[in-house]
Amino acid sequence: MLVVRDLHVRFGQAHILQGVDLAVGPAPLAIVGRNGMGKTTLCQAIMGMVAGRGEISLDGTDLAGRAPNRVARAGVALVPQGRRTFPSLTVDEHLRLVDQGPRARWTRARAYETFPRLAERRRNGGTQLSGGEQQMLAIARALLMNPRLVIMDEPSEGLAPVIVDHLAEVLRGLTLEGIGLLLVEQNLRMATAVCEQVAVMVTGRIAATLPAAELAGNEDLQRRYLGVAAGHH
Template sequence: MMLAIRDLHVRFGQAHILQGVSLSVGATPVAIVGRNGMGKTTLCQAVMGLVRASEGEISLDGASLAGQPPFRIARRGIALVPQGRRTFPSLTVDEHLRLVATRGARWTIDRVYATFPRLAERRRNGGTELSGGEQQMLAISRALLMNPKLVIMDEPSEGLAPVIVDHLIEVLRGLAADGMGLLLVEQNLRVATQVAEEVAIMVTGRIATTMPAAQLAEDTELQRRYLGVAAGGH
C-alpha cells in the first residue's frame, strides 16, 4: 500500500464536502469516477494539503501527511496534475520543464520530449500558444519531472480530442508498467476503466462502492445508476 486515506472529512463552512472517505492506492492504478460536484477534486486537494481535513488520516508509505504543507507533500513523493492544467502564459514549454527538472533523475526533459514529441516541436512556444491537448501534456510532464512515487491526475482527459485521449491512455499505462503509482480522477469512463485496475465510485462526498474496472466497464446498469452514462462516454 502506497497511499492510504482513512475516514477523511472536509468541511467548507457549513458544507460537509467529504464525508468519511477511505481509499488505498498501491502498486496498481486506481480511478475515482463520479458526477460533477461529488467531491473528487476536493479529495485531490486534501491529499496534497491544499485544503485542510477536519477529521481522518492520510499517509504515504505508512508516514502521516497530516498538517504538512503542499511543498513538503510534493517532496515526499506525490505530484498533482490539476484540473485545468494551470500552465504559465509567460513561460515557454522548455522553461516550464526546466523549473522542475532534476539532474540524474529517471524522468528527464529528454525523456519527456521522447514521450510527448509534440512538446519537443513546441518547446519555444508559450503557455497561451498551446492547444488544450498540448497544455495537458505539459502539465503531466511537469509532474513527471518531479520523479514522484505517486501521481494524482484530476480530469486529465477533459476537453481533449479522441486521438489525444488514446495517446494519454497509452502514456498512463506505460507509467503504471514502469512502477509509478497512479490515482486517476475521471469522468471519461473509457479512460478510467482502460487505465485503472480498480475503480471507486464517489457519490455526494462518499465512496459508494469499489470494484474491478473491468466489471464497471461491462455493467451498464451500474453505470446508469451511479454515473448516468453509457459505456465509453462521459
C-alpha cells in the first residue's frame, strides 16, 4: 500500500531522515523509537509537509514532492501529534468540514457510533473537550476523509489507559476493513496492542523491524531501542 524508499530529509545542516525504508501493507505497522529520532518528521515528509528526497508511493501512485492537500486527496490522512482541533468550531462543525456524504463508508453517524463521547459533545467547541475527546475528534475527522491509509503520530500521548484501550480497539477495527495504518507511538503497550509488526527508528533510520510480541517480551531490546523497559514506563 505505502512504500517509502531511501527517504532523506535535511533541515539546514541537520540530516534528520537518513535513508528511511518501510512498507505498510494490509497489516498495520507501528514505528517506535526515542524522542528526536525523526518519527514526526517521517509523518510530515509522507504528507508533503516537509521536503524530502526519496521515493514515496501509495498503491503505486507517486506522492513524493506533492503538496499536502494532494497527498490527502490521494488517500492519506494524518492524525498529527497534539491533535490540532479548532477552538472556535464545535465537534459537529469539525466533522462537517470533511463529511463526504451519506454514501461514504465513514459518515458522521458512524463516527458518532464509534465514539459515543463525541455524540454527547457534538455541540461543544474544540477547547471544551478533554484530551481523550480531542483525540477521538482528530481520529474521526481523519476517518471521514475515507482514506486508504491513516498515519497517526503519538495518538496515546497524555491519555488515560482506559481511553488508550478504546482507541486500540477502534484502530484494530480499521485494519479489518482494509484501511492501512502507520502508527507512530512511544507507548509500547498501545503499539503492540494494535500492530503485529514494529519498526524501530534510531537516528533517522529504521534500525530493525520485528514482531511486536518479541519487543514487548524483551526488556533488553526495549532498553536498547527505547531507552526504557516498558514495564517502568
